[in-house]
Amino acid sequence: MLPPTPDPLLRFRDEFPILATTNYMVSNSLGAMPRAVSERLADYAREWATSGVRAWAQGWWDLPIRVGDEIAPLLGAKPGETVMVPNVSIAQAQVLSALEFVPGEKDTIVMTEMDFPSVKYVTSQLGERFGARVVVVPSEDGVSVDEERLLAAIDERTALVSVSHVLFRSAYIVDVARVSRRAHEFGALVCLDAYHSVGVVPVDVEVLGVDFLTGGVLKWLCGGPGGSFLWVRPEVSERLAPAVTGWQAHSHPFAFDPDMSFAAGASRWLTGTPVIPALFAAAVGPRIVREAGMDAIRAKSERQTARLVTLADGRGFPVTAPRDGRRRGGTVAFDVPHAREVAQALLSRDVIVDYRPGAGIRVAPHFYSSDDEVESVVGNIDEILAQETWKRYTLQQSIVT
Ligand SMILES: Cc1ncc(COP(=O)(O)O)c(C=O)c1O
Numbered sequence: 169m170l171p172p173t174p175d176p177l178l179r180f181r182d183e184f185p186i187l188a189t190t191n192y193m194v195s196n197s198l199g200a201m202p203r204a205v206s207e208r209l210a211d212y213a214r215e216w217a218t219s220g221v222r223a224w225a226q227g228w229w230d231l232p233i234r235v236g237d238e239i240a241p242l243l244g245a246k247p248g249e250t251v252m253v254p255n256v257s258i259a260q261a262q263v264l265s266a267l268e269f270v271p272g273e274k275d276t277i278v279m280t281e282m283d284f285p286s287v288k289y290v291t292s293q294l295g296e297r298f299g300a301r302v303v304v305v306p307s308e309d310g311v312s313v314d315e316e317r318l319l320a321a322i323d324e325r326t327a328l329v330s331v332s333h334v335l336f337r338s339a340y341i342v343d344v345a346r347v348s349r350r351a352h353e354f355g356a357l358v359c360l361d362a363y364h365s366v367g368v369v370p371v372d373v374e375v376l377g378v379d380f381l382t383g384g385v386l387k388w389l390c391g392g393p394g395g396s397f398l399w400v401r402p403e404v405s406e407r408l409a410p411a412v413t414g415w416q417a418h419s420h421p422f423a424f425d426p427d428m429s430f431a432a433g434a435s436r437w438l439t440g441t442p443v444i445p446a447l448f449a450a451a452v453g454p455r456i457v458r459e460a461g462m463d464a465i466r467a468k469s470e471r472q473t474a475r476l477v478t479l480a481d482g483r484g485f486p487v488t489a490p491r492d493g494r495r496r497g498g499t500v501a502f503d504v505p506h507a508r509e510v511a512q513a514l515l516s517r518d519v520i521v522d523y524r525p526g527a528g529i530r531v532a533p534h535f536y537s538s539d540d541e542v543e544s545v546v547g548n549i550d551e552i553l554a555q556e557t558w559k560r561y562t563l564q565q566s567i568v569t
Contacts, residue, residue, distance in 0.1 A: 175468070175538070175539070176464070177460055177464060177465070177468055177535040177536065178536070178538060180456060180459075180460055180535065180536050181536050181538075182203075183202050183203050183204070183456055183536075184200040184201065184202060184203065184390070184536055185201070185203055186200050186201065187200060187536055189518060190518040190519070190520050191518060191519045191520065191541045191544055191545065192520050192534075192536075192537070193519065193520055193521045193531045193532055193533055193537065193541070193542075193545055194520045194521055194522055194530075194532055195368075195387060195388055195390070195498070195532045195533075195534040196339075196364065196387055196388070196498060196499040196522075196530060196532035197387060197522050197530075197532070198386060198387065198392075198393075199367075199385075199386065199387050199388055199389060199390035199391070199453060199534065200390055200534070200536065201390065201392065202390055202452045202453050202456055204452045205392065205449045205452050205453075208448045208449055208451075208452055209445060209448055209449055211448060212444065212445050212448040215227075215228075228442075228444050231252070231442060231444060231447045231448075232251050232252040232253070232416075232438055232442045232447065233248070233250075233251060233252075233433075233434060233435060235252045235395065235447050235450050235451050236249075236250035236251045236252050236397055236399075236434060237250065238451045238454050238455060239252075239366075239383075239385070239389075239397050239454055240399070241458060242366055242367065242371065242389075242454060242457065242458065242462065243362075243366065243371050243372070243373050243381060243383075243399055244371065244372030244373050244374055244375065245373055245381075245399050248433050248434055249399055249400070249402060249405075249433070249434050250397050250398070250399045250434055251397065251398050251399075251434040251435065251437045251438055252395060252396065252397055252442065252447055252450065253396050253397065253398050253437070253438075253439070254394055254396060254443050254446070255384065255394075255396045256284075256286065256287065256361065256363060256382045256383065256384055256396050257286045257287070257289075257290050258396070258412070258439070259382040259396055259397070259398040260286075260287050260290045260291065260330070260359070260361070260382055261290050261294055261412050262398065262410045262412045262413075262437060262439070263328075263359050263380045263382075263398070263400075263410075264277075264290065264291065264294045264295055264298065264300075264328075265294065265298070265410050265411035265412040265413075266408040266409060266410040266411065267298070267300075267327060267328060267357070267408075268327075269295075269298055269299045269300040269327055270327075271299055272325075273325065274324075274325060274326075274327045274355070275299060275300055275301050275325060275327060276300065276301045276302075276303055276323075276325040276326045276327060276328075277291055277295045277300050277301070277302045277303070277326075277327065277328045277329075277330055278303050278305065278318070278321045278322055278326050278328070278329045278330070278356075279291055279302065279303070279304055279305070279329075279330045279331060280304065280305045280306075280307065280313050280318060280331060280332070281304055281305065281306045281307045282307050282310075282312075282313055282332065282335045282337060282338075282340075283330070283331065283332050283361065284332065284336050284361060284363070287330065287332075287361050288304075291330055300327065300328075301325075303321050305317050305318045305321050310337070310338075310526075311335075311337070311338040311340055311488055311490070312335070312338065312340045312490065312495075313331070313335065313340065313342050315342070315343055315346065315347070318331070318347060319346070319347065319350045322347075322350050322351055322354055322356060323354055324354055324355075326351065326354050326356040327356055327357070328356060328357050328358070328359060329347060329348075329350075329351040329356055329357070329358045329359070330358075330359045330361070331344065331347055331358070331359075331360060331361070332360070332361045332362075332363075332364070333360055333361065333362040333364065333365040333369070333371065333376075334362075334364035334365045334368075334369060334497035334498075335364070335497075336363070336364055337488070337501075337524075337526075337527055338488045338489060338490065338501065338527070339364065339473075339489050339490065339496055339497035339498060339499040339500070339501070340489075340490050340495060340496070340497070341365070341369065341490070341494070341495045341496065341497055344358075344360060344376045344377070344378065345375060345376050345377055348376060348377030348378055349377065352377065357379040357380070357404065358377070358378045358379050358380070359378070359379065359380040359381075359382070360376065360378040360380065360381045360382070361382050361383070362381050362382065362383040363382070363383045363384055363387065364387070364388070364497055364498070364499075365383075365388075365497060366383045366388065366389060367385075367387065367388025367389040367390075367453075367454070367457050367465075368388040368465060368466070368469055368497060368498035368534065369466060369469075369497055369498070370462045370463065370466055373399060373401070378401075379400070379401045379404045380398065380399065380400050380401070380404075381397075381398070381399040382396065382397070382398050382399075383396065383397055384396035384397065385397070385450045385453055385454060388457075388498060388534065389453045389454045389457055390452075390453030390454075390456065390457070391449060391450040391451065391452065391453040391454060392446065392449040392450060392453075393446065394443045394445070394446025394447075394449075394450070395443075395446050395447060395449065395450030398437050399434075400434070400437060402433075405433075405434070405436065405437070406432075408436075409428075409430060409436075410436070410437060412439065413428065413430075413438075413439060414438065414439035414440035415440060416435070416438035416439060416440060416441070416442070417430055417431055417435060417436050417437065417438045417439065418430070418431060419431045419432070457535075460535050464535070465534075465535045468535055469497075469498045469533070469534075469535075470493045470494075470496070472533040472537065472539065472542050473489065473493070473496055473498065473499075473500050473533070474493055475539070475542055475543075476489075476500040476502075476531055476533075476542060476545075476546070477489060477491060477500055479542075479543070479546040480500070480502040480546070483504075483546070483549075483550070485502040485503055485504050485528075486502060486503045486528070487500065487501070487502045488500075488501040488502065488503075488527050488528065489501060489502075498532055498533070498534070499530050499531065499532040500530070500531050500532075501524070501527040501528050501529065501530045501531075502528050502529060502531075503527075503528030503529075504528060504529060504549055504553070505553065506553075506558045506562075507523055507528045507529050508523050508525075508561075509558035509559070509560075509561040509562055510529065510549055510552050510553065510558045511523035511529050512558075512561035513548075513552040513557050513558050513560070513561055514529075514545070514548055514549070514552065516561075517548055519544070519545055519548050521545065529549075531545050
């Protein structure tokens, strides 16, 4: 028999300290911190301590655009088109605040039951405040988006189609290009929440045909909290005036002009003072992901998630993740008996996964995960069930991961 082929992506393991002490299978929630983030945060503190207010002119002011340029290649976007924002909820609010809804004519936002709650809340709260009608397409199975129903919901009245690329509940990959084609046939714009794809599933705004894309570095990009991004198609961007705005979006921010005059390019999507420490941390992970290469990351993810599905099937654990690898993102959720307690027992063994009611245990290997670690998650579950050690956790509160 041939010896197993070495996995070239494992060369990045040393960059992530937590991999030395845990089996880290939770990159769908919080990606592992790259070692170099400590130095970048120390740089931030040093610049503040030594430059004081001069730090703004020495690079802090432009940071949301410069970090956006580090993300852009992972979106298939060009430099100067992506801006960093504090979170996706704000990015989605900015998009909605820039649109016109004409009652009875072009007033409808189409989304799906499977979108992330925060996006749903912002869309219903702000959309309805701005006079939009929000149509939510239900999911037949609680796993996928019924794409025929979604397409059928898009018509002349649709102003915006707001969908997820990879569903957070099941890792189902939506055929976004098809949705965009239909939306554009009816003159509607498309806003994509790509939080669960960028960094683990290749993303190209041209292939997907979207007009807005939101996401964050927190999960698959290993960039920590506070680093979310908004990309807007330049031709669309230049004709929009977001009402959720701020002085950084002004063409002459230091003129303190009483009237708004939007800056050119991605800067028009800035708001107020950026979250500088988060931006210092944010770019390290995306750089490593770019170096690892999205095609290699995706091929490995498809292989390891397929293995997890096989291991779960072999034990009769119901699997939520799509079986077709081309339609499956980076996470495999499966239910096991006493799943909440089993997840706690896994954490106590330094096997870091998360548990969600209705989905079960979610396992998310990433490019730095070894095949042995993938096997070991299920091996540990076997032991916890056979030895009944899950019983120790019946009264404990679940830990949010
Ligand atoms: C699909 C999706 N969108 C958005 C978010 C988070 O949004 P925010 O940055 O507003 O916290 C998450 C977080 O888990 C998510 O899974």
